[in-house]
Amino acid sequence: MMDYTLMIIGMAVVTVAIKATIFVLGGRVVFPPLLQQALGFVPVTVLTAIIVPMVLAPHGAGLELTWRNPQLVAAIVAVLVCAATKRQLLTIVVALAVFFGWQFGVLQ
Amino acid sequence: MSHPPHSTPLSSLAAGARDTLPMLVGAAPFGMIFGTLAATSPLAPWQGQLMSMSVFAGSSQFIAVGLVAGHAGLLVIWLTTFIVNLRHMLYAATLLPHVARLPARWRWALGFLMTDETFAVMNGYYSRHPEAPLGHWYFLGSGLAMYANWQAWTLVGLLFGAVFPRLQTLGLDFAMVATFIAIIVPQLTRLPHFGAALAAGTFAYLLKDLPYKLGLMSAVLIGVAVGLAVSRWRAGVTVQEERA
Numbered sequence: 001m002m003d004y005t006l007m008i009i010g011m012a013v014v015t016v017a018i019k020a021t022i023f024v025l026g027g028r029v030v031f032p033p034l035l036q037q038a039l040g041f042v043p044v045t046v047l048t049a050i051i052v053p054m055v056l057a058p059h060g061a062g063l064e065l066t067w068r069n070p071q072l073v074a075a076i077v078a079v080l081v082c083a084a085t086k087r088q089l090l091t092i093v094v095a096l097a098v099f100f101g102w103q104f105g106v107l108q
Numbered sequence: 109m110s111h112p113p114h115s116t117p118l119s120s121l122a123a124g125a126r127d128t129l130p131m132l133v134g135a136a137p138f139g140m141i142f143g144t145l146a147a148t149s150p151l152a153p154w155q156g157q158l159m160s161m162s163v164f165a166g167s168s169q170f171i172a173v174g175l176v177a178g179h180a181g182l183l184v185i186w187l188t189t190f191i192v193n194l195r196h197m198l199y200a201a202t203l204l205p206h207v208a209r210l211p212a213r214w215r216w217a218l219g220f221l222m223t224d225e226t227f228a229v230m231n232g233y234y235s236r237h238p239e240a241p242l243g244h245w246y247f248l249g250s251g252l253a254m255y256a257n258w259q260a261w262t263l264v265g266l267l268f269g270a271v272f273p274r275l276q277t278l279g280l281d282f283a284m285v286a287t288f289i290a291i292i293v294p295q296l297t298r299l300p301h302f303g304a305a306l307a308a309g310t311f312a313y314l315l316k317d318l319p320y321k322l323g324l325m326s327a328v329l330i331g332v333a334v335g336l337a338v339s340r341w342r343a344g345v346t347v348q349e350e351r352a
Contacts, residue, residue, distance in 0.1 A: 004155050007182055011172060011189045012162035018193045019165075020219030022200035026208055031201065037339065038332050039195055041304045043167065044295050045331030046192055047288040048305040049312035049324050050174055054285055056313050071282060078286050082293035089137055091293075095286035 051075070068107060074099035120242040124229070124249025131225035132257040138166055139258050141283050143265020145173050148273065153266045160262040164255060165223070167291075168192045174284055184325070191328070199227040206234050210244055218244065221251025299342065304335030 055075045056063055067073060078095035085091070114120035139160070146156030151173070159169050168189045175185050199222055207215055229250045237243065296302045308331025315323030 002176070002182060004151050004176070005158070007172070007176075007185055008155060008159045008162060010182065010186045011159070011168065014186055014189050015163050015165050015168065015193050015196075016220055018190065019196045019200065019222045020216050022197055022204055023207055023215040023219040024212065026204065031198070034336070036198060038336060039198060041301065041332045041335035042191055042194065042328070044292055044301050044305050045308035045328045045335070046171065046188070046324075047167070047292050049308040049327040049331065050171060051285045051288050052309035052312045053316040054281070057316065071285065074282065075285060075289060078289040079293055082290050083296075086294055088134075088290035088294075091290040092137065092141075092283070092286045095289065096283060099282045099286070 070099050070102040070107065073102050114240075114242055114246065117242055117245040120240075120245035121249035121252075124233075124246035124251075125253035126249075127233070127246075128225065128229050128250040128253045131229065132253060135166070135225060135254065135257060136261045138170075138287065139261025140265040140268065141287055142166065142169055142173070143262040143267075144269040145170070145265075145281070145284060146262075147266045147269020149173050149176055151176065153270060156266050157259070157262055160258055163189075164220070164258060165189075165193050165196070166258070170284060170287070174281070177281065187325070195224075196222050196227075199224075203227070203230055203234065206230075206238075206243055207247070214244055218247050218251065221248070221255060223251075223254050226250045226254055300335045300338040303338040304331040307331045307334035 055069075055071045056065070058064060058069060058071045064072065074095045077098045078091050081094050082088070082091040114123050142160070143156060146159070147153055149156075151159075159172070163169055163172075171188055171192060172185050175188060180188075200219060207218055210218075226247070230247050233240075233246055234243065240246070292305060296305060308327045310327075311330045312324060312327035315326055317323070318326070
């Protein structure tokens with residue numbers, strides 16, 4: 001059983017250190033250009049790496065490439081809606097509606 | 109515009125908060141979804157609020173809740189927090205010339221309040237008013253508005269999750285998937301980012317059974333490497349086309 005308070009305090013220390021270091025130390029920290037460029041890819045890769053297994057294998061076992069997988073169906077709809085409209089909130093609302101609708105309307 | 113845009117600290121503070129209003133509206137659903145996820149996770153509700161109050165960095169908070177659900181260890185969660193939040197250093201480096209001469213307590217406070225949204229607001233403000241003497245009050249107004257907004261919507265989400273505890277069994281974690289898709293997809297129009305996401309997603313799936321979320325870490329490293337390689341390859345193609 002993990003100590004979640006310790007986890008949160010550690011996250012806060014790490015984050016405050018990152019956010020305040022440059023302002024507090026001034027110009028004594030310099031980023032190499034390659035690191036700057038690499039950091040630009042971090043958000044998109046972390047977020048994708050988290051959700052892909054959740055969508056393709058929602059029960060943690062094998063691949064569920066089937067229309068009976070509501071995560072997969074709703075995720076595909078979300079990608080299409082977001083690509084077509086570029087509206088974040090609309091994407092989330094439509095994806096959740098498809099997800100719950102698929103579970104309780106189509107599959108039952 | 110070379111004249112000082114706001115004459116008193118208070119009016120500068122208020123202007124910073126007001127100009128952040130669209131960002132507040134945009135962050136609200138994310139705060140609420142985070143609160144709801146925290147309420148239906150193993151975290152106690154007060155720990156969910158504590159995370160918003162002390163960490164105050166949305167995407168790393170979402171990811172931490174997701175990693176808790178996936179039984180990741182402390183070190184993995186702290187390392188992921190570090191990597192995901194590292195971009196704030198770039199923001200700080202960009203804004204540093206405007207805050208370098210402030211007293212230390214101001215620099216700590218403004219650093220803590222830095223977010224994607226406040227960076228966007230301040231970057232625009234300083235390009236319009238590079239010499240504004242009360243710019244730090246404007247910065248504080250933007251940061252405090254984001255902070256208060258994030259706390260309030262986290263609380264709303266926590267209450268919502270407490271009233272409907274069965275949201276977990278409904279598969280509410282899909283709200284996180286939908287939120288992340290809405291963040292990822294607009295970035296995929298750039299080829300290097302598309303390649304990075306494709307590689308990260310593929311390897312995250314293939315390596316998902318490695319212990320300690322090592323699969324996630326490896327997938328991120330591979331994704332970043334692919335992104336850098338595609339950027340470099342495209343730069344090379346451009347140079348060749350210019351020569352031809």
